[in-house]
Structure formats: structure tokens, C-alpha cells
Amino acid sequence: MDATLKLWMVIFAVGLLNYLSRLSFIAVFARRSMPPLLARALRYVPAAMLTALVLPMIMGEATAGSAMAFNPKAGAAVLAGVVAFYTRSTLWTLGTGMAALWALQVVS
Amino acid sequence: MESKWFTMARRHFPHSATHPAPRQGAGSIMRRLLASPDFRAGFVEMLPACLGLIPFGLVCGVGAAAAGASWLAALGMSAVIFSGAAQILAGQMLAGGAPFAIIVLTCSVLGLRFLMYSAAMAPYLKALPARWQHALAFLLTDQAFAAAIRRFDAKDDPHGGAQHFLGSGVALYLCWQITNMIGFFAGNLIPASWSLEFAVPLCFIALVAPLLRDAPTILAALVAGYAVVALGGLPMKLNLIAAGVIGIAVGTIADLARERWTRR
Numbered sequence: 001m002d003a004t005l006k007l008w009m010v011i012f013a014v015g016l017l018n019y020l021s022r023l024s025f026i027a028v029f030a031r032r033s034m035p036p037l038l039a040r041a042l043r044y045v046p047a048a049m050l051t052a053l054v055l056p057m058i059m060g061e062a063t064a065g066s067a068m069a070f071n072p073k074a075g076a077a078v079l080a081g082v083v084a085f086y087t088r089s090t091l092w093t094l095g096t097g098m099a100a101l102w103a104l105q106v107v108s
Numbered sequence: 109m110e111s112k113w114f115t116m117a118r119r120h121f122p123h124s125a126t127h128p129a130p131r132q133g134a135g136s137i138m139r140r141l142l143a144s145p146d147f148r149a150g151f152v153e154m155l156p157a158c159l160g161l162i163p164f165g166l167v168c169g170v171g172a173a174a175a176g177a178s179w180l181a182a183l184g185m186s187a188v189i190f191s192g193a194a195q196i197l198a199g200q201m202l203a204g205g206a207p208f209a210i211i212v213l214t215c216s217v218l219g220l221r222f223l224m225y226s227a228a229m230a231p232y233l234k235a236l237p238a239r240w241q242h243a244l245a246f247l248l249t250d251q252a253f254a255a256a257i258r259r260f261d262a263k264d265d266p267h268g269g270a271q272h273f274l275g276s277g278v279a280l281y282l283c284w285q286i287t288n289m290i291g292f293f294a295g296n297l298i299p300a301s302w303s304l305e306f307a308v309p310l311c312f313i314a315l316v317a318p319l320l321r322d323a324p325t326i327l328a329a330l331v332a333g334y335a336v337v338a339l340g341g342l343p344m345k346l347n348l349i350a351a352g353v354i355g356i357a358v359g360t361i362a363d364l365a366r367e368r369w370t371r372r
Contacts, residue, residue: 003176004178004181006202006208007175007176007177007181007202008181008184009208010198010202010208010211010212010215011181011184011185011188011189011198012188013208013212014189014194014198014211014212014215014216014219015188015189015190017212017215017216017219018189018190018191018194018215018216018219018222019245019246021216021219021220021222021223021226022222022225022226022245022246022248023226023241023242023245023246024222024223024226024227025223025226025227025229025230026226026229026230026233026241026244026245026248027238027241027242027245030230030234030241034227037360039224039227040360040363040364041356041357041359041360042220042221042223042224042227043224043325043359043363044324044325044328044355044356044359044360044363045220045221045223045224045352045356046221046224046250046315046316046319047316047319047320047325047326047328047329047332047355047359048328048329048331048332048351048352048353048354048355048356048359049217049218049220049221049332049352049355049356050193050221050312050315050316051316051328051329051332051333051336051355052332052333052335052336052347052348052351052352052355053193053197053218053312053348054309054312054313054316055333055336055337056336056337056340056348057305057306057308057309058309059337073303073306073309076306077309077310077313080310080313080314080317081313081317082317084313084314084316084317084318085317085318085320088314088318089314090157090160090161090251090311090314091156091157091159091160093310093311093313093314093317094160094163094307094310094311094314097306097307097310097313098303098306098307098310101303101306102302102303105301105303
């Protein structure tokens with residue numbers, strides 16, 4: 001497939017499916033209540049999906065050898081997680097996390 | 109009889125009773141919105157969150173450039189998809205040569221969280237006209253959702269709340285397009301030593317960490333985190349979707365088990 005065509009197809013397919021997810025219960029199924037099991041499962045989508053998305057960004061392409069070495073991103077991420085848990089603020093999380101990473105990079 | 113006729117007339121000419129003008133132009137709608145204190149409050153209250161999204165938007169623009177997108181396609185990604193997580197993932201998978209179907213599948217599972225936001229938002233938006241519902245659904249993002257729920261819960265005023273939501277959504281949307289474009293064109297000017305790409309996991313940590321307050325959610329996150337690393341050998345980032353599904357299943361089962369346990 002031509003790369004440009006593929007890119008635009010991805011844009012419109014992902015955009016459309018995302019929009020349908022956003023629209024679903026607001027407009028399409030507005031008269032229906034959500035099946036209880038689906039409601040229960042959806043509660044765990046952000047925690048599971050976003051953790052699975054984030055962890056490789058922090059660990060990098062970790063191999064057995066490099067996993068032993070100190071990873072400044074892991075330390076900064078843990079600290080940012082604690083700040084996010086208590087403040088619930090994106091700005092504080094971002095500020096602490098970036099500052100911690102820069103400090104740890106200077107130290108190591 | 110008369111009242112029935114009146115109801116019918118109002119249904120067919122909903123504006124006739126209150127607004128003599130048959131149809132309003134986009135300019136007048138814009139002016140009315142800008143004059144609305146709720147719209148302006150929503151816009152202004154979202155600005156600190158926009159500040160936090162600047163590095164995320166820049167990284168998304170850089171990611172689109174790295175995936176070989178033209179500036180128009182990069183703008184398409186931010187304007188049509190309008191989800192940083194999906195854009196980053198789609199960019200990485202395109203650059204890695206993953207097939208179309210796998211990219212769309214993975215990004216859609218990631219987008220399933222919008223189903224939950226949509227269901228949570230629906231009761232507040234029930235009274236609104238369809239075009240408001242369609243517009244607000246398009247602007248439903250992680251950040252806008254959090255702000256809108258807070259506002260709807262604080263005041264029992266669906267129309268003011270909707271204008272507030274629209275204001276915050278428009279602020280986020282504008283900020284997102286601008287930062288993505290700056291990232292696309294000027295991303296290579298940012299020194300690598302700043303590690304700006306680390307802002308992306310930090311934005312997600314800001315979303316996830318506050319959720320980790322009950323056992324099933326913590327378990328779902330731990331299992332998904334373990335699985336994504338353990339399954340790291342899978343091609344085309346299939347480990348991500350597999351880990352997500354396993355985490356969701358474990359969280360749901362733990363939730364059901366906890367309920368059964370406490371009922372006894």
C-alpha cells in the first residue's frame with residue numbers, strides 16, 4: 001500500500017472509531033443503559049491500557065543487561081506517580097517528573 | 109386542542125417562540141458563545157491544563173514527522189484523531205511498518221476508554237439538542253472529561269455546563285493543533301538533552317496514578333504492566349493490546365470476586 005494513502009486511511013479510520021466511542025452513549029445508545037458487565041470492565045480500561053502504554057516508554061527496549069543498570073526515567077516516573085496520586089495535577093506531575101529526570105541525569 | 113397545536117408548532121418551528129430569526133449564521137453563534145460567561149470560564153479554566161499539554165503536543169508533532177507524515181497529514185492526525193495516545197501509537201506503528209488493520213485495532217482498544225467517558229457524560233447531556241451532543245462528543249478527551257464532570261457535579265445547570273464544556277474543549281482543541289504543528293516544524297530545534305519525550309509518559313502517569321485507589325484497579329494496572337514487559341517479544345506492538353485486555357479482564361474478575369466476597 002502507498003505510504004501516504006495508508007497514513008490517511010489510518011487517520012480517518014482511527015478518527016472515526018474514536019469519535020464513535022466518544023459519541024456512543026451520549027447520542028447513539030442514549031436511551032439504553034450500559035450492560036452491567038461492560039460497565040464494570042470499562043472501569044479498568046484506563047488503568048490497564050494506559051499503564052501498558054506508559055511502561056515501555058519508561059523502560060525503553062530493556063534487555064537483561066540494561067535492566068540491571070540504573071534507569072533515571074524509572075526513578076523520575078515513580079516520583080511523578082506519587083505526586084500525581086496526591087495532587088491529581090498534570091502540571092505538578094509534569095514539573096516534578098521532568099525536574100527529577102534532569103537531576104538524576106546530571107547525577108548518574 | 110389549542111395547547112396540542114402549540115406543542116406541534118413548537119416542535120416544527122422550535123425557534124419561532126423565542127427567536128424570530130429563522131436561522132443563525134456561524135458568526136452570530138460565535139459572538140453569542142464568546143459573550144457567554146460559562147463558555148469563557150470553561151476556556152480560561154482549561155488554560156493551565158493546556159500549559160501541561162504543550163510538551164505532549166510538541167512530542168506528537170515530532171512523532172508525526174518521524175513517521176514520515178506531510179504537514180497536512182500531521183495536522184490531519186491532530187485535528188481528526190485528537191487523541192495524543194492514539195496519535196503517538198499510530199505514528200510509532202506506522203514507522204515500524206505494522207499493517208493497517210493492526211494499527212486501527214490497537215488504537216481502537218486504546219480509545220475504548222472514551223466509551224466509559226461517554227456513558228458517564230450522557231446523563232448530563234441528555235437534555236441538549238443533538239448538534240450540541242455531536243459537537244461535545246467530538247471534544248471529549250481525558251482532560252475535558254475530568255473538567256466537565258467536575259463542573260456538572262458542582263452546579264445543576266445543564267446548559268451552562270454544556271457551554272463550559274464547549275469552552276474547555278475548544279481551548280484544548282486549539283492548543284492541541286498549534287502545539288502539534290510547532291512540534292512538527294520546529295521539533296528538531298529542541299535539544300535532545302531536555303528529554304522532552306518523557307513528558308508523554310508523565311501526562312499518562314498524571315491520569316493513571318490518581319485512579320489507583322482500590323484493589324481491582326491497582327491489580328489491573330500491575331498485571332497489565334507486567335504483561336506488556338513479559339510479552340515484549342511479540343511483533344507489531346501486539347503486547348500492548350494483549351496486556352491491556354489481560355489487565356482489564358483481571359481487574360473485572362477481581363471486582364466481581366470482591367463484590368461476592370463482601371456480600372457474604
